Amino acid sequence: MSPPTSRRVGRPRAQERPASGLEPRDEVLSAAAELFTTRGYTATSTRAVAERAGLRQASLYHYFDGKEAILATLLEGTVRPSLEIARELVARTEAPPEARLWALCRSDVMLLCSGPHNLGALYLLPEVQTEHFGVFQTLRTELQASYGELLSATEAGAPLGTEELSLRTDLVFGLTESVILIRRADPGRAPQALAEATADAALRVVGVPQRSLARLRREGQQLLAA
Structure with missing residues (x-):
């Protein structure tokens, strides 16, 4: 994980999460780590990861090509x-x-x-x-x-x-x-x-x-x- 830094500007959020100080990319990783290990990898969609990270699904693809x-x-x-x-x-x-x-x-x-x-x-x-x-x-x-x-x-x-x-x-x-x-x-x-x-x-x-x-x-x- 990267050290706490200011958020990147210009990527709209679907919902607000508690302030973590993480960059959006790292928030995606944090959300995915939680969901993959609790709900299961197959059962977790990119939409669910994006929502848990407080991002729109389209914004997630700015950082990653997909779930893999x-x-x-x-x-x-x-x-x-x-x-x-x-x-x-x-x-x-x-x-x-x-x-x-x-x-x-x-x-x-x-x-x-x-x-x-x-x-x-x-x-x-x-x-x-x-x-x-x-x-x-x-x-x-x-x-x-x-x-x-x-x-x-x-x-x-x-x-x-x-x-x-x-x-x-x-x-x-x-x-x-x-x-x-x-x-x-x-x-x-x-x-x-x-x-x-x-x-x-x-x-x-x-x-x-x-x-x-x-x-x-x-x-x-x-x-x-x-």
Whole structure:
């Protein structure tokens, strides 16, 4: 979301919403996030999104080509921040890869749990597998590859063959994204506790011994604080 700014002039509104300070484009995204995750993507029309954003439907098309473009933008926004952090952690070669992997898992879960709406649940939509969401899929694949790169550098991951390494990467990445389902079933779950428990579990999947977790957790927290 963009920082609060003044509204763009010249686009008439269908109705007034409580002043949010958001640009109309961001109001559309906010409204769509709410409706897609509460009413469902298929059941939500562009007219409903526009009305919830306080815009005329024609004005919505000034910002987005249609519902698929809105969904694609929302999904890409759930991955880009994690990918930026992943790139930084992959480059921090002076730190133990296990600590960097812990930090990536924790930050990824926190980002998936941030915001009032469980946007990660939209990953499960069959529409997301189509070519319209190619950018999102590319970003998500790169994020998963960062998990694999860190995992392969760990003491437990280094000896693994290609097939086993791929499997472990899929397991760790899937474990991280499983918080989407946990949050849907229990929206009140504390994100920080969930994030740290998931990161701990990810290292156990990799093969890190239990006795090393406390140290790696501290080091991972220091990486994120930096």
